[in-house]
Amino acid sequence: MFCLALLLAAAPALCVASEPSIAASFTSFWNVAQGQPFAQQVQQWDNRIEAPRRELYNSVVWEMQNDPRWQIRRQRWLQARFAAYPKLAASIPDEVRALQSTIATQSIRFRKLFPDASAHPPVEILLAPNFDAKSGTLSDGTPVLAFAADSLLLEQANLSIVVPHELFHLYHAQHAGISNDGVMPGVALTVPLFEEGLATYVSGQLSPGHTDGELLLQNDLGNIPASRLPDIARRFLEDAQHRAIDPEHPEVFKRWFNAAATPYQQGLPNRSGYWLGLQLIRYLRRTYTLAQIAAWSPTQADMQVMSALKRISRKQ
Template sequence: MRDAYVQKVARFTRELPGHIASFRAAFPDYPAKTDVWFLHSLGEMDGGTRTFDDRTHFIFGADVMVKVHGQGDEAAFFHHELFHDYHDTGCKSEPVWVSLWGEGLATYVSKQLNPTANNAELLLDFPPNLVADTRKELKRALDDVHAKLDSEDRSDYAGLFFGRDGGAGGLPARRGYYLGYLVAEEIGKDLSIQQMAKLDCGAARTAVTAALERLRSAQR
């Protein structure tokens, strides 16, 4: 484990500047000013932001990256996390649809910037077979998330975005990432990733509900 950890640290140090540069090529107005910390997270996270003393920091957990990602290409993962640092809908609350949009769009953007990335590199294979298992129940999964779009119940959020339990009904855990990706992919038929990133809260809500309805209609 230690050797894998050391390799991950070395690779991170070597590759992160290039990932930031390629992200800024797609989103030139990204300021890249958030402090980046690469550390042992004691099993908490592979990547994300945390706020300390009113200042946002990018935290990457080498230990969880090794455990979940292995030694695969991290470009899509870094672009996913950088997009979260860049993207802001301006929504004042966080019902399910906001996370569906944010996580789905981050996954879609990372795929557009890394067209050869596989499901594992897009973090769509955690838990294993996430995409295949969700597709087996796609109609029910789409209907389920549609019914929860405006929910702020943490149990609804957990079933969609946490990796432990998909909630009542036996649907796959963490399926919200893939469903959100499908929503973003549908919206991407008409808008560029740059246009999608700039949608404000109201416009994003309209786009998400319309795209989700089209996806549901295709399953009938």
């Protein structure tokens, strides 16, 4: 596991990884897998990428415990990612180094904002075709934060925005019990709204000077005028009784938080829940400190979000 060391004046004690670096593992994999049939590529991937990190891939990347179709999805995702590697391969080691540097720099800023944050949070840099950055839990319940270097490279993601956003998700899981970015069994849709809005707000505090479109990683979200806030709050309240994980109505979560090629809602960009969540946190900050908001449990967050959304929705 990559252990995050603060860049202090005194030389930090670095953690020694028990497995090869992900950059070295990728180079080893691609040297033998490039140009080979897909079945052979998968075998080499399993041996060189996943085997040294089996628990992380099983629990966090593929979420085997929650997805009975994980093997089918894994095959599809890997096939698409292997097809992209010829253009990405040469740059992956540089992306890993850039991630390591940004994580170290942002961790210093993060602890100034949240002094009780761990100096060595559990952060992993890996390769994954199905996400760019993700908070998850290992089989023993330990929270972990994973960055997928290849996905971030493919997206040309701004690491100075992504890294503090995700560091907050990990901190929040450890200190307030809001895990998996708020998408938790049994909680209402208000919890991921709160969680993503708060992480976006924190990334703006730790990486200032960015537009809302940049912080939200989507320019059209940044173009939503503030005058639309009451109407969008009213729309969300119509869905707020649904669960974050709702097998009978998965479309409800998707229309507020998922990206897609076609719109989920008329007149609103996809992922509008992120925009609404950010505005919600700014509204709550008029009354509460950041430390108070970050300490709310899932139950408290649900109650505060519902109350704030109702007040916002009544504004003209």
